[in-house]
Amino acid sequence: MHTRLLSPDDQGLAIACDWLSQGDLVAMPTETVYGLAGDARNATAVARIYEAKGRPSFNPLIVHLPDRLAAEKIAHFDESARALAQAFWPGALTMVLPLRENAGIASLVTAGLDTVALRVPAHPAAHALLQRFGGPLAAPSANPSGRISPTTAAHVADPDSGLGGRIPAVLDAGSCPVGVESTIIGWVDGQPALLRPGGIAAEAIEEVLGQSLIRPAINPDAPNAPGQLTSHYAPRASLRLNAETAGPDEVMIGFGKVGGELTLSASGDLTEAAARLFDLLRQADAMGRPIAVAAVPETGLGAAINDRLRRAAAPR
Template sequence: MHTRLLSPDDQGLAIACDWLLQGDVIAMPTETVYGLAGDARNPAAVARIYEAKGRPSFNPLIVHLPDRAAAEKVGHFDGKAQALAEAFWPGALTLVVPLRDDAGIASLVTAGLDTVALRVPAHPVAHALLERFGGALAAPSANPSGRISPTMAGHVADPETGLGGRIPAVVDAGACPVGVESTIVGWLDGRPALLRPGGVSAEDIEAILGEPLLRPELDPDAPNAPGQLTSHYAPRESLRLNATDRAPDEVLIGFGDIEGDMTLSASGNLIEAAARLFDLLRQADALGRPIAVATVPERGLGAAINDRLRRAAAPR
């Protein structure tokens, strides 16, 4: 299969929508990373997502929707969920809420759970595609399962490290501005819980809720939300964290005062670092040498960056 790059205009979106309506999958841009989209109501389309990624079927998917009204037809929103949706949608927040009985979502999307992960993306091209498609799109990151997430269309279309040759098309809208996946919030015994750090900081979410988020110990063998596998976002080469210098054979990715061969952000800007993270991991991995990454502070977007780095460095 040849993977085609589509322009993010009416013609490109019309072609992408035709493939989706036929039950196929395509990659689309979001503000976080590129997602591999398929009709969330079509079991065969959802199965194609798992097949193309090589993703374990016990790992649930995020459902993307054009607006809050559409999301509320899929899941039940209590007052706290409504407050978060109002504050952060459209945007880089995913909410795990009880699934409605009449939602029509394929059971593969939720991995058999009675909850569903929902997001309204802010990217204008993603929104335009969702509006044109007229339904819910399941869309995990558009990369082979466990590997580095894509923040550019070329990452997706690469036949060696991406999904080139496995999917028909990628809608190319340039680089993703946030660069790390969405934050995921769910509820445990009625209390809000951080299930995955991401593009919206926990501090900002807690400010809206007026209470701290639970930070539960998660079981990677029985995930209740996407992005919880122990080994994830991994380069082909080994990865060492909290580096202050490089070993002779290593590529060093710096941050702040630690310069490195390349840097997440010379000024220590966490927004810049998040946007550059996955692209620099790919660049370093292409050199075929072990990778070392400088320390990134565990605050704001730093929590999401460090979560991805710890999973990328985990034993495989």
């Protein structure tokens, strides 16, 4: 299969919608990373997502929608969920909510759970595609399962490290500005819970809710949200964290005052570091040597960056 790059214009969107309507897959840009989109109502399309990624079927998917009204047709929202939607949608927030009966979502999307993960993306190309398609799109990151997430169309279309040759098309709208996946919030025994740190800081969510988020224990063998597998976002090379200097044969990725061949942000800017993280991991991996990464503060977006780095460094 030849993977075609489409412009996010009227013609490109029309072609993408034709493929999606036939149960095929199209990678789409979001503000976080590129997602591998398929019709969330079509069990065959959803199965193709798992097949193209090599993703385990017990790992649920995020459903992308154009607005909150469309989301409320699929899941039950309480007052706190509506407050978060008002504050952060469209944007890099995913909420895991009770699935409505007869919502029409393929059971593979939820991995058999009675909840569903929903997001309204802010990227104009993703929004245009969702509006034109007129239905919910399941869209995990558009990369082989467990590997580095894609932040450009070239990452997706790469036949060696991406999905080139496995999917029909990528809607190419340049680089993703946030660069790490969405923050995932759920509710455990009625309490709001951080299920995955991401593009919106937990502190900002807590401020809207007026209470702290709980951090429940995660079972990677039975995830209740995407992005919870122990080994994830991984380069082929080994990865050493919290490094102060590079070893004799390591590629050093610096941050702040800690320099390196590559740097997440020389000024210590966490927003810049998040946007550059996956691209730099790919660049370092291409050098064919072990990778060392400088310490990143565990505050704000740093929590999401460190979560991705820990999973990338985990045994596999």
